[in-house]
Amino acid sequence: MNTYDFYKKSADYILDKINYMPEIGLILGSALGSLSEEISDQTIIDYKDIPNFLISTVESHAGKLILGKLREKNVVCMSGRFHYYEGYEFEQLAIPIRVFKLLGVNTVILTNAAGAINKEFKPGDVMIIKDHIKLTGESPVRGKNIPELGPRFFDVSDMYTKSLRDLTKECANELNIDIKEGVYFYATGPQFETPAEIKAMRILGGDTVGMSTVTEAITAAHCSIKVLGLSLVTNMAAGVLEQPVTTEEVDETGEMASEKLKKLIGEIVEKIGNR
Ligand code: HPA
Numbered sequence: 001m002n003t004y005d006f007y008k009k010s011a012d013y014i015l016d017k018i019n020y021m022p023e024i025g026l027i028l029g030s031a032l033g034s035l036s037e038e039i040s041d042q043t044i045i046d047y048k049d050i051p052n053f054l055i056s057t058v059e060s061h062a063g064k065l066i067l068g069k070l071r072e073k074n075v076v077c078m079s080g081r082f083h084y085y086e087g088y089e090f091e092q093l094a095i096p097i098r099v100f101k102l103l104g105v106n107t108v109i110l111t112n113a114a115g116a117i118n119k120e121f122k123p124g125d126v127m128i129i130k131d132h133i134k135l136t137g138e139s140p141v142r143g144k145n146i147p148e149l150g151p152r153f154f155d156v157s158d159m160y161t162k163s164l165r166d167l168t169k170e171c172a173n174e175l176n177i178d179i180k181e182g183v184y185f186y187a188t189g190p191q192f193e194t195p196a197e198i199k200a201m202r203i204l205g206g207d208t209v210g211m212s213t214v215t216e217a218i219t220a221a222h223c224s225i226k227v228l229g230l231s232l233v234t235n236m237a238a239g240v241l242e243q244p245v246t247t248e249e250v251d252e253t254g255e256m257a258s259e260k261l262k263k264l265i266g267e268i269v270e271k272i273g274n275r
Helices: 004-015 033-038 092-103 162-174 195-204 214-222 247-271
Strands: 024-028 040-046 064-070 073-079 107-116 126-133 179-186 208-210 226-236
Touching: 004 092, 024 033, 024 092, 033 073, 033 247, 073 092, 073 247, 092 214, 107 214, 107 247, 126 162, 126 214, 126 247, 162 179, 162 226, 162 247, 208 226, 214 226, 226 247
Parallel strands: 024 073, 024 107, 107 226, 126 179, 179 208
Antiparallel strands: 040 064, 064 073, 107 208, 126 226
């Protein structure tokens, strides 16, 4: 069971390399890692050098922590994240966000590549996550509670913070970016879903489906970090079209739409806390 000191060891190692405390944390999904190029005054730390941190095993995920300034805000950005399908336990997936908390982060922006369950969506769309559905039993904050981080039981009815969702809509409007809002359905992967699973998810109220983000959002809610979640629709989910879901499509659409998402996130970061 990880303790407060376990996370503090990682955070102290990172804080030792910078002379500020980042206020915004960014965790970028597959093919969206190039967003981190916009960060200035970069301090780059390999995950493998951070004590008690995890190591990324997915090729398209870079495996580096990038600290610096984005639109005048101090940020910490994970270029490459950790997923359950890589073999990590849910409790391990709490590590990045808990370390962020101890670095001083008060807001996280989580992005993911996702399949569209909602037939009105199309590849390239960006969806603000309003809420999520996770039907697997585990929780990243299961086990002995760490009261320094948050309470045993906690409310998650505003986990995807409304003020951040409103701000995102404003920014998207200003930038003329069409923006959707909906429910992210968590799937453990690594296999994509079956058409029957997607149909069930649609009946249950899911709009996009993906294999990340929820562990981070739950961990953030536990330690009172505000969350903005954005899904980039990279493909129609299984069974929506008469074609298979492919990694190539996911990666290509991710690349194509990443400029749009970069602009949007830049604008959001600029405006966070200014109102
Ligand atoms: N399913 C699950 N995860 C995904 C998908 C999908 O269709 N597309 C991108 N990530």
